[in-house]
Amino acid sequence: MFERLRPGARHQSKPAAPREPQDPPPTPPPTPSPAQGPAPWWQRLAVPAGFILLFLVLLAPGLLTPRHEALKLPYTAFSAKVDAGQVKTVSIDDEGGVDGKLADGTKFTSRVPTALSTADLAQRLQARHVQITATRTGSSPWAGILMWTLPLVLIAGLFLWTGRKGAAVPSTGGFGRSKAKVIEAERPTTRFADVAGYEGVKQEIGESVDFLRTPERYAAAGAEPPRGVIMVGPPGTGKTLFARAVAGEAEVPFLSVTGSSFVEMFVGVGASRVRDLFAEARKRAPSIVFIDEIDAIGGKRGGAVPGGGHEEREQTLNQLLAEMDGFDQASGIVVLAATNRPDTLDPALLRPGRFDRQVIVPLPTQAERAAILAVHAHDKHLDDGVDLDRTARGTPGFSGADLANLLNEAAINAVRDGRVTITARDLDAARDRVMLGRRDGSNALLPEERRSVAVHESGHALLAALCDHADPVAKVTILPAGMALGATEQLPEAERHLYGEAYLTDLLTVRLGGRAAELVVFGEGSTGAADDLAGATRIATRMVREFGLSPALGPVGYGTGDPGFLGPGQDGARPPYSEATQRLVDEEVARLLRDAEQRATAALLAHRPALDRLTSLLMEKETVDGGAVLDALREERPGNGAARADVRPATVAQGVV
Template sequence: MPDNRDNRSPDKDPQNGGGNPWMKSLFIWAGILLALILFVQIVDGGSRGAGANGMAYSEFLNRVDEGSVKEVAISKEVISGKLTNGETFRANAVPDPQLTTRLREKGVSFQGEPEPQTSVWLILLYQAMPFLLILGVAFFIMRQMQKNAGSGAMGFGRSKAKLLTEKHGRVTFDDVAGIDEAREELQEIVDFLKDPTKFARLGGKIPKGALLVGPPGTGKTLLARAIAGEANVPFFTISGSDFVEMFVGVGASRVRDMFEQAKKNAPCIVFIDEIDAVGRHRGAGLGNGNDEREQTLNQLLVEMDGFEANEGIIIIAATNRPDVLDPALLRPGRFDRQVVVPRPDIEGRERILAVHMKKVPLAPDVDPRTIARGTPGFSGADLANLVNEAALTAARKGKRLVAMKEFEEAKDKVMMGAERKSMVMTEDEKKATAYHEAGHALVSLHVPGCDPLHKVTIIPRGRALGVTWNLPERDRYSMSMKQMKARLALCFGGRISEQLIYGADELNTGASNDIQQATDMARSMVMEYGMSEKLGWLRYRDNQEEVFLGHSVARSQSVSEETARLIDSEVRRLIEEAEATARKVLTDKIDELHRLAGALLEFETLSGEESKRVIRGEDIGREDSSSRRPSLPTAGSSIPSTRKPPRGPFGDPAPQGA
């Protein structure tokens, strides 16, 4: 079977410059060391005196006068010779015209020592060595800087796009699940890359650019890689932030270089992730618009649809903020095809789970359909994280297979946060938390329009001391007024439950997040959704944003003082109606509230079905009855005012304090 892997050695890859990088570094440092040695020799050469057995010139004359010098060799700089006792000596030469006469009188044998002949080229090399050393060090430093910014001279302007050939382990459409509509829209791009003449025969032109729009984690980058994998063409990937640099003109230069590389590898795909980093509206904010980001955007526009044709180059970009992109990017001839990559529905989630579960050993009780039904709103990345958390949980327990229990624990951890088992709570705090969550759960069971109760727990998770978790029966894309009013009542179930049991004087800060959720929802109903008869079907709030000095600034629509008072009164009316609904349910079902709170203190966590059995007075059938604690009495004790349990009806973290 042929091996599809790229057998080129990374050390000899032409993109890496060829050769072994360790050998290059060794040669460079060896050259620097040799230059230092020569430099030391130049500086120190001639400064060394007589060296070993050195003798002062005056002492040398005394030895001559004593007759203890046998023979002498005289050079320009050094006088060397041998004493009568056989010892050798060296002395620095001093200009002395009487020396030869004195040696002749004492009968000393002497001779002149010729000076060594030094090459002119060697002298020039010695003199030029310091300058060559400085130039070599400077060249080495500049090369390292260029390597960080891009290879070659003036590497700051080189593109940072990475070329992925995908020869081994490539991604195809089989690895992408849950976004069938997006796959179908991009299928013809694959067909064009495989057979461009198929469209050219009828005079058709394939779109030059496709913009993938969707929330984070939905698989936009994976989808772009799958297109390149299906067509088996080179795939260039770069982030929008990689174009912008602190130097003016660098971004535009990188755009030009990226398209030059793409032309050499055409047909190919160029994928620009987070294009909103460079493609925002031009002229927004202060200044004359001639900044680095806008120059980069202008060059990108020219390259995509300018005078020069870029045949065979498909530009695919991804963003989750299409509203901030410049209109010139979205016109025909550029990103003229917008492909929405939404969060998957229940069918898509099941297929995504099946893809990620292929690498995990599963127990027979694992049902992807059940997991998909319990994870509404999860993206592909969330589901991948869910499968990974389940595998890690099973590994910590020492299991060989991942069972449904691990997936349930992983789902609770991802959606509600990890359990804080080490947190110490007093009995009064546990009772107050139990009544708070029981109030939320009871309202959700008795108010029409609430989502079905999935789970309620008083085990601290994340920043919440307790969680009441409601899940819709199916994927929801809109909410009715009845459902929103039911959710408002659900928000106040915990606060009213504590008020009925402990009295108004014992209210605490635990319901701050509930109040915030209810206020925001009621204000949206009045100002955005047209759910107020007095204000009519008008929008009184604008969510558009403007870019000012690099920051997004919300722009709110101004209203008159009379309208503002009317908005506040309508918001208060919705809140008071929700409070009255929750109070009536909890007052009429006070016995069920006590039973549910007692069961929460006994078992700590109840499912939706178990909660229904508890309020009917039935046994929930738990086997671990031996570990039960005494049931909660019908009347609770007072709660210390220092308690600060931040919790919300859906497990959302609440701010500390009120």
């Protein structure tokens, strides 16, 4: 089955049926930890007192060397008083600092510049019978000993005190304890009824939940419950939401942790946290352990795959494998996990007996998107003219998170206009904002650029209407948004799962329609077709390399094997074929693109009046719907390339949501 070639998202579901009430069997309360009395007053004051003492020791040189207020003399003044015989005693240290007393008993301080020789000063002092004393800078020996030893003693004592508080790794203050968040049975928040659609996913995950609630049903049939269930799928499809729903449905303790929380700078801490996590789950059994983003610790071992080959992560993974093998199935522990990168996981993690089930959480279908929109719109005020089914049809490829963001952007747009009710126009603007970017009124085009964009988008729109297998045009605009200077939006009449060669050929023709229109009208192309060419090249490459649609290469497919949940893989990977095959692939891709461009150019030459008419209409109105494209084709005069008789007259959506 072919993947969807158009970016977008098919996702989410119809509202789930209300859950039938049933009385779960009473679960034993978690084992209470032994009560601990309040700590003695000296233990509570030990840490603050230690920090205060450490602060005082660091300031010991200044505290242990008392300084009295004395007259500060510049060196020139000090030298003048020496010559005048007014200095009685001086004390000079090894850094040029001078402390002394004048003949009248006044104490003073000064400093000898280090660049000057002190021999001349010493002769002048001796000539005036001044008492000279040499000293060394620094505090007393006891202060130096305290400065070096006391901080070490305090730090060692602090680690010893915190180590006794830690339960797993005494020397690291409890770093080996699991960071799992425990949701007790009395606090369920999300149920399966709160998740729209995905009935198959609910059934697979729900069986694990049902085992925890009624294990005797499975024991009577000799069925063994799955040890682990791993959910894989694109980002934003609700894997973590399913995990929260499981916590609410099971009504048992739910331990949630992320894969990255096992990784630490200390070797062995990750494995210790895994042991502590499963020990906590056993104490609270029956219970559920949920590990989000498990690829952070479950990467392939000893390979070049990102996330693998790291000794600490390998130790953590080995401990996780051992724990999943070690617990008894009758203990009532089920492990759930979620990831966007199943291709990077270690095979030992996915074998039966560990993660027995791999549940795909795909992008939602059109019906599921409508149900998801209804869930996210329950707390918003929608205008009577809003049709969520139409919005769902106009959002192929959107995930549940994308749909939530779409409604939020629509609400923000309504507030920006001073309203609290969301209209169809707000949803239209929000969809353009999500797919194209923010419209900037200051991004004005030059007159010749504006006409070039109008010609380009008219070419796309006309070819979409002329090609038999192309999706209908919903809207054409030449208003800049984000990085796009214009856009032609097409809405599929029905959600496709398979794509025929005729559809792909028409898709290439529509993609190259903008460049073909520029060649017909201006006689040359422009940089505006860069994104179209890149997208058409990707489609043609897959037609030749993966779908076997090239007569020259034959029925050969070189797939990447990547599920593509995070987009295409790295281009730097070596292809699984020779350079001669690569040359043949390049030639076939170029041929497909040339044929598509020639077909597009010939169609636009045959319908040149319609192209000029639609261009003028876009220059005047800036945005038109799909009906205007069909009207431009119908108004062609006989003899100037009449429009096809089978052009769809009423299947084009009037506008886009």
